[in-house]
Amino acid sequence: MPLRLSELLERIRPSGTPGAPSEGQQQRIDADRAEELAELAEVLRQYEEEADALVAAANERASGRVQAAEREARQIRSGLADQVAVVQAERTVSWPMPPTDGFPDRGGAGPTATSRGSDPADALDLLLAGNKRFIDGDNTTCTDAAIRRAETVEHQSPIAAILTCSDARVPPQLLFDQPLGHLFTVRIAGNTAADPVVASLIYAIRHLQTRLVVVLGHQGCGAVTATIEHLQAGTDLPGELTPVLGPLVEPCRLGLDRPGDPITNAVEANIDAVTSKLRSLEPLSGSIEGQPVGVVGACYELTTGRVSLLGPAPPGPETVATG
Ligand SMILES: [Zn+2]
16 A cells, blocks of 8 residues: 555655755755655556556446446337337227138138128228328328238238239329238239239239229320320330230220320220229129129329229128219
């Protein structure tokens, strides 16, 4: 243990000898002073070492407390996230879930076949209600994306199959405000009924228990416009686009023949043609497993965001509003 500072100061204080010291006395005094100063320097060095050790120990304790606080904060955050997930899950319960039992490729338990969305008219009600939220800017589904992602890892139970154009401005999940797993979408430029498209829709009906197919055309369709331009110019369709534009030729001819805007006419004629074709196919008409299946035509308006039904409403126990 080093000397106390007060002791050191006492030891190096001048002795107070009266009169001028002799040369020999002065040399001894200087030697004593030098020795005292060296001893003081050593004591100060030891104090510095002790101070450094104290600072290091304090830093270590503070670091430990910081790490403990960080662990506690992580636990609190995790707990809050769990609580938020529970609240969101409770809110998500209000989402009508289609039936999830009765088919071998559907995993997990779910509501019974009497749930909302299990017949075409009910499913259409859900879509139109979602479209109203979209128009009003009240989309709700994105906030539940993480929960819905977890819920749909093992299975999908789409309430409707949407056949629509590939146009980037016509995203079905957004404009119908439907969460993950609710819509089975088949997209092709011009929303025509090519064989793979039809097969995809049949898959949804037969294997996913989807009971509503919506053929969704849209205002200002580029594929329809391109086809009309070729018809008006009397030019052949580009070879590489023929598989997509070819099925649009007949509806576009009808559109040109009718009074009014030819593009709007052709879009509606195409929706009508595709809807009629799908309705003529056995799995997509009538009923399956004792449940009605419906195909409905609709048109999406880019300017307003509104989806309007074309033609008759799908079958169901309730009257479907088509406004
Ligand atoms: Zn289009």
